[in-house]
Amino acid sequence: MKRISILGSTGSIGRQTLEVISQFPDRFRVVGLAAGRNIGLLKEQIIAFRPEVVSLKNKEDANLLSKELSTGKVKVLWGEDGAEAVAAYPEADIVVSAMVGASGLKPTLCAVKSGKNVALANKETLVMAGSILTEEAFKNRVNILPVDSEHSAIFQALGNNKREFIKRLILTASGGPLLKLSEDQLNNVTIEMALNHPTWKMGKKISIDSATLMNKGFEVIEAKWLFGVPPDKISVWIHPQSIVHSMVEYIDGSIIAQMSIPDMRIPIAYALSYPERIPLNLNRETSISSFKELTFEEASFSRFPALKLAYKAAEEGGTVPAVMNAANEIAVEAFLQGKIRFTDIIRIVSKVMELHRPLPGNTLEEILEMDSWARKTAKALIS
Ligand code: MG
Numbered sequence: 001m002k003r004i005s006i007l008g009s010t011g012s013i014g015r016q017t018l019e020v021i022s023q024f025p026d027r028f029r030v031v032g033l034a035a036g037r038n039i040g041l042l043k044e045q046i047i048a049f050r051p052e053v054v055s056l057k058n059k060e061d062a063n064l065l066s067k068e069l070s071t072g073k074v075k076v077l078w079g080e081d082g083a084e085a086v087a088a089y090p091e092a093d094i095v096v097s098a099m100v101g102a103s104g105l106k107p108t109l110c111a112v113k114s115g116k117n118v119a120l121a122n123k124e125t126l127v128m129a130g131s132i133l134t135e136e137a138f139k140n141r142v143n144i145l146p147v148d149s150e151h152s153a154i155f156q157a158l159g160n161n162k163r164e165f166i167k168r169l170i171l172t173a174s175g176g177p178l179l180k181l182s183e184d185q186l187n188n189v190t191i192e193m194a195l196n197h198p199t200w201k202m203g204k205k206i207s208i209d210s211a212t213l214m215n216k217g218f219e220v221i222e223a224k225w226l227f228g229v230p231p232d233k234i235s236v237w238i239h240p241q242s243i244v245h246s247m248v249e250y251i252d253g254s255i256i257a258q259m260s261i262p263d264m265r266i267p268i269a270y271a272l273s274y275p276e277r278i279p280l281n282l283n284r285e286t287s288i289s290s291f292k293e294l295t296f297e298e299a300s301f302s303r304f305p306a307l308k309l310a311y312k313a314a315e316e317g318g319t320v321p322a323v324m325n326a327a328n329e330i331a332v333e334a335f336l337q338g339k340i341r342f343t344d345i346i347r348i349v350s351k352v353m354e355l356h357r358p359l360p361g362n363t364l365e366e367i368l369e370m371d372s373w374a375r376k377t378a379k380a381l382i383s
Pocket of ligand 1: 148149150219
């Protein structure tokens with residue numbers, strides 16, 4: 001029996017994780033849940049999964065939930081401390097890190113320091129503090145298991161092969177909902193258009209990041225840290241069908257790919273069951289027609305400037321990736337609020353990166369300091 005805590009239980013990955021868990025009550029038990037402000041859904045999850053500890057973002061919400069639950073069997077916490085308590089909960093064997101954006105960093109680090117294996121969906125954590133997180137994971141002898149579909153694919157394609165056998169990693173990208181638009185059309189992209197992803201159903205933040213391809217840029221940095229492969233050995237190929245989830249090319253010319261229908265429950269289940277596999281019920285068949293046409297094309301930097309920025313950040317390291325991430329969070333938020341145009345998102349991120357004076361980023365304090373500088377600077381550029 002694996003005991004699981006989920007950070008971000010009411011989000012897209014959190015909900016799908018609980019769906020996988022509900023299929024295997026003999027294998028998995030939920031001990032902790034941390035959510036944001038969705039009290040209603042968290043309450044349903046508490047009733048269905050009976051965790052021992054939960055946390056919400058705000059104190060008022062936590063008080064409200066405590067009153068509604070009345071039984072007092074579950075401990076209700078709140079805030080950053082609450083999320084960290086869920087992450088470090090002694091009963092948990094594995095922590096699913098699925099909060100959105102930079103808010104996931106501290107609780108994820110806390111899980112690793114408490115000796116928990118982490119199923120990582122919150123890629124921003126590795127983007128911001130990859131060296132700190134991987135070092136702590138090594139020190140505490142815990143595994144960071146990828147939930148991101150591309151990295152799960154690479155993890156599976158790597159198997160027991162030694163790192164020195166890798167020629168390069170090939171990350172695939174659907175290209176998002178705006179792949180076929182001209183530069184002119186990109187200027188007039190609406191929020192609905194950008195959110196309408198062709199192959200994956202996801203939360204808002206990651207959907208916008210997929211439309212700009214900043215998400216793929218983050219994934220290059222994520223791959224660098226997860227697999228210890230330098231950015232110049234990581235390629236991005238546009239593959240609109242989202243069937244090949246990524247590949248590893250070896251020095252002997254072999255390429256090993258992982259394929260499946262696009263369904264996040266597959267990489268979630270693998271991260272939870274690793275090193276075993278479980279008979280997942282996806283209520284949908286993988287048919288031969290899904291594999292009828294698979295196309296690949298190199299992703300161009302001129303078409304996707306976000307990718308260029310991310311490679312630069314990956315090469316430079318230090319506080320650069322954290323600054324890129326923070327500026328992106330602010331710009332995406334502004335776009336979702338209708339304050340800026342779609343093409344302004346990457347323009348703002350690029351400008352903030354230009355203004356940034358990079359630090360080595362060896363400590364969390366330094367990274368968080370630059371994170372808040374970048375947020376302030378991005379906000380000033382927007383208004
Ligand atoms: Mg992905």
